[in-house]
Amino acid sequence: MKRYLTFALALLLVFSLVGCKQTAAEPTTVPTETTVPTQATEPTETTPEITGEQQPMAAIVMPVITEEKTAEDGTVLLSYVYQNITLTVPDPEVADKVIVDFLNRTDHHDTADSLFAAAQKAYSQGTAMSDPYICSTVYAPMRIDLGVLSLFGSFVAYEGGAHGSQASTAVSYDLLTGNTLAWKDILQDGVTADQVCQLVLEALENYEAKSDLFPDYADTVKNIFSQGLQNHTDWYFSVDGLCCFFSPYEIGPFAAGTIVAEIPYNKLVGVLKDEYFPPERDTLSDSLTVADFDPDKLTDFTQFTEIVLDENAKQTIVYTYAVAYDVRLEVGSISSFNGKFIPEHTVLGCSTLTPGDAIMIQAATDDPECALRLTYTANGEAKELLLTK
Secondary structure, X not given: OOOOOOOEEEOOOHHHHHOOOOOOOOOOOOOOOOOOOOOOOOOOOOOOOOOOOOOXXXXXXXXXXXXXXXXXXXXXXXXXXXXXOEXXXXXXXXXXXXXXHHHOOOHHHHHHHHHHHHHHHHHHOOOOOOOOEEEEEEEEEEEEOOOEEEEEEEEEEEOOOOOOEEEEEEEEEEOOOOOEOOHHHHEOOOOOHHHHXXXXXXXXXXXXXXXXXXXXXXXXXXXXXXXXXXXXXXXEEOOOEEEEEEOOOOOOXXXXXXXXXXXXXXXXXXOEOHHHOOOOOOOOOOOEEEEEOOHHHHHHOOEEEEEEOOOOOOEEEEEEOOOEEEEEEEEEEEOOOOXXXXXXXXXXXXXXXXXXXXXEEEOOOOXXXXXXXXXXXXXXXXXXXXXXX
16 A cells, blocks of 8 residues: 655745845735635634545755855855755655656756856955855746646856856656656657657747747757657646757747647647546635644645744635645745746745645745745646735
8 A cells, every 4th residue: 555755844044045034923814715804803613514526745945055155255256056855656666766856967066066166256256256256056846746846047157247047957857757858768669759840840830929939940849850759858847738849049049938839638638648638627626725723724635845934924725615726836926016026946846735635834925035836737727825914
């Protein structure tokens, strides 16, 4: 019998990156609407009847850590940004395997060491460090369910000048085995690079900012895939499809950023192996409920993920009475210009929240510069909650 694995991981250092204050505050009880309340409401005394059945939980917590490397006199030479992860899946051995693989990826660690050595050399030669060098690799969960975890991220290296170098990166895992996934693992036998290329070109025909693409982008894409799928690693799964991405300057200018061609799953029938299509969704879905956490009610929940953003704040609990899909928790701030949420990092991804599941968040929610946003899907519609006054 597989047992559930639940980790609790503190994310206190996330706010060192986004500049949030570390002060204790009373958490806000947020209604299940997309608007932000002007006043906090009290949790209801009556617990509504929970419908639906609990399903195994698949969730990931991805803390963002900023480490400053300094010279002997304390001058900051390098700002190194990276992540640890906590994974909740039915098989703890699979979780451990994925976590070890993620933490052992050395590309950004090696670059950080190289940039720090370069910064030390420049500083010792009298170069003024108006800004520290930067090495940053930050991922976000694009799809997570009981079969697949796909992470998509951005790598940035800066050592002076107008702007640093930037590239996108991705990694996908089979959550039944813990193995990393390559094209040969996910495509049906006989599918060729030319077939994948054609699907990518069709997706780019519908790209929302197609005018940003270089005039010869199609030739570049064909050339990339002409070298075979084994040399192409720039893909990931999203909730809606298979995504191939192109870093700045590949098929568009730097200002266009990373360009993503998303192939919908309904276009992948006969191409993608059956086990890598997302699971079917229950029609019984509901809004998320957010309330002050009551330790006496802990026995109501058997699966949970805990996120500590402020050790001095009270806990808030998030749950549903039926099913909520694609739950994401983002750290960011509220714009003083238009009052909109500005996301910084996605710190939690959960495929499905069912009765008996809970997300426990320990964070101050009265600071508009230190906001949290929950996004999810219910009844086929994208919804959001801002956890701030």
